[in-house]
Amino acid sequence: MNKKILIAVLLVALPVFAQTDTQWVLEQSALTYHMSHPMHEVSGVSHAAKGKGVCHAGQCDFLIAAPVKSFDSGDSNRDLHMVEATRGAQFPMVIVRTQFPEAATTATTIYADLDVQFAGQTAQYKHVPFQRVSQGNQVQISGTVPATCSDFKIDRPSFLTVPIKNEIPVRVEMTWRPM
Amino acid sequence: MQALLAKRTHMLKVHQTLGLLTTIPMVATLITGPQAKAKGKNGETITEPTSANLDFHLALGGLTSGMYYTAAYFSMFAPTVPGVKPKGAIRLHRVLEWVHGPGMIVTPLLGIEAYKQENAGEKVHGLASYHGTAAYVTTAAYGAAIVAVSWPIHWKFWEK
Numbered sequence: 001m002n003k004k005i006l007i008a009v010l011l012v013a014l015p016v017f018a019q020t021d022t023q024w025v026l027e028q029s030a031l032t033y034h035m036s037h038p039m040h041e042v043s044g045v046s047h048a049a050k051g052k053g054v055c056h057a058g059q060c061d062f063l064i065a066a067p068v069k070s071f072d073s074g075d076s077n078r079d080l081h082m083v084e085a086t087r088g089a090q091f092p093m094v095i096v097r098t099q100f101p102e103a104a105t106t107a108t109t110i111y112a113d114l115d116v117q118f119a120g121q122t123a124q125y126k127h128v129p130f131q132r133v134s135q136g137n138q139v140q141i142s143g144t145v146p147a148t149c150s151d152f153k154i155d156r157p158s159f160l161t162v163p164i165k166n167e168i169p170v171r172v173e174m175t176w177r178p179m
Numbered sequence: 180m181q182a183l184l185a186k187r188t189h190m191l192k193v194h195q196t197l198g199l200l201t202t203i204p205m206v207a208t209l210i211t212g213p214q215a216k217a218k219g220k221n222g223e224t225i226t227e228p229t230s231a232n233l234d235f236h237l238a239l240g241g242l243t244s245g246m247y248y249t250a251a252y253f254s255m256f257a258p259t260v261p262g263v264k265p266k267g268a269i270r271l272h273r274v275l276e277w278v279h280g281p282g283m284i285v286t287p288l289l290g291i292e293a294y295k296q297e298n299a300g301e302k303v304h305g306l307a308s309y310h311g312t313a314a315y316v317t318t319a320a321y322g323a324a325i326v327a328v329s330w331p332i333h334w335k336f337w338e339k
Contacts, residue, residue: 039332075267077191077328080260084188089180160199 022102023179024062026051027138030173031066033147036165044073044082053176055102064096064174068118085157086119094118096145105139108132114145123151130172138177145170183258190257197250198325201243208239209318212311217302233297240290247283268328275324282317289313 029049035042048070053062068088073079083089095117104110110132114125130143148166149156156163215236218226265273289310293303303310 039329041333073267075269076263076265077267077269080184080263081188081191084181084184087181089184 022055022060024051024053024055024139024176025179026064027175027177029064029066029175030171031071032171032173033071033168034171035168037159038162039159042073042078044071044079046070046072049174051174051176055105058102060100060102060105062096062098062112064098065093068092068094081157086152086154088119091118091120105132110141116145116147116151118147119152119154121152123147138175141172141174141176143172145172183260187258187260190253194250194253194257197246197253201246201250202322202325204239204243204246205318205321208236208243209314211236211239212314215297216311217297219302227300228297233294237290237294240287244283244287251280268330271327272324275320275327278320279317279324282313282320286310286313286317 026049028047029051030045030047031049032043032045035044046066049064049066051062051064053060055061068086069079069083069092071079071082073082097115097117098112100110100112108131110130111127112130114128116123116125125145125147128143128145130141133140133142147168147170149164149168150166156166158164211232214232215228217228289307292305292307293310296303296307
């Protein structure tokens with residue numbers, strides 16, 4: 001009987017001991033959206049994102065979140081209009097979840113599948129390439145999320161009856177470090 | 180909060196549209212100004228403007244004032260968001276309000292005085308003689324206020 005219990009304990013415990021979790025924390029970031037109108041080119045940047053990642057059993061899960069109102073385009077009126085258009089008072093955070101194989105964390109290009117929650121909608125972007133550069137114990141990740149207004153059911157703001165372009169690509173620059 | 184932002188956006192959109200449309204009668208009033216002015220120096224024969232020219236200029240001025248104050252109403256009474264400080268081009272836009280706002284009060288008042296003097300067969304004199312100058316300064320400040328919130332402008336209407 002004791003032998004059986006010992007085997008059972010070992011079966012449960014061994015994989016746990018075998019797996020070494022790696023945790024990552026977002027140290028600094030710049031998320032920049034770009035909006036295009038025939039009369040204006042506008043970029044808004046946020047440095048307020050928080051993020052955490054866990055690599056476990058060969059799989060990495062990352063979560064990054066930033067307040068919608070933290071995006072600064074250099075014009076307070078435009079920023080308030082952006083918060084209104086993206087229903088930012090109702091859905092104040094933009095949340096990105098991603099998963100990729102742990103083996104990819106050492107590659108120079110990481111192809112990530114992204115789940116983006118924004119403006120009360122969730123959009124998925126598959127196989128988005130991110131460049132990875134390692135510096136000491138820090139890892140810099142950069143890439144562009146090909147977001148569009150229609151992905152999040154955002155009514156495109158217009159000026160002189162001409163709406164902005166549907167494409168609002170978000171440039172991502174992040175520095176991660178292991179915890 | 181979302182409702183407040185929606186109301187603010189709506190009111191500022193009306194302000195923007197009306198403000199842009201106001202430039203049409205404003206510029207037209209400026210253009211018709213010289214035709215509504217008596218010509219000639221004191222001691223010489225003075226050519227009075229026709230009543231039609233005077234009335235047309237007056238009507239355009241009235242239309243401009245009406246549209247201007249309606250546009251101003253939508254800006255002044257748009258809800259503000261607590262804790263948000265004006266930043267960027269909107270600051271210059273607001274500074275220029277202190278020029279074209281008083282200008283839109285003074286210019287019509289001087290215009291009415293000038294109109295009375297013209298109708299009395301007098302050459303415009305005194306403070307009323309600054310009606311034109313006030314109009315030019317007001318229009319320039321108004322135009323600058325529009326450009327301030329539109330700058331930098333990229334003209335790419337041919338691009339889809």
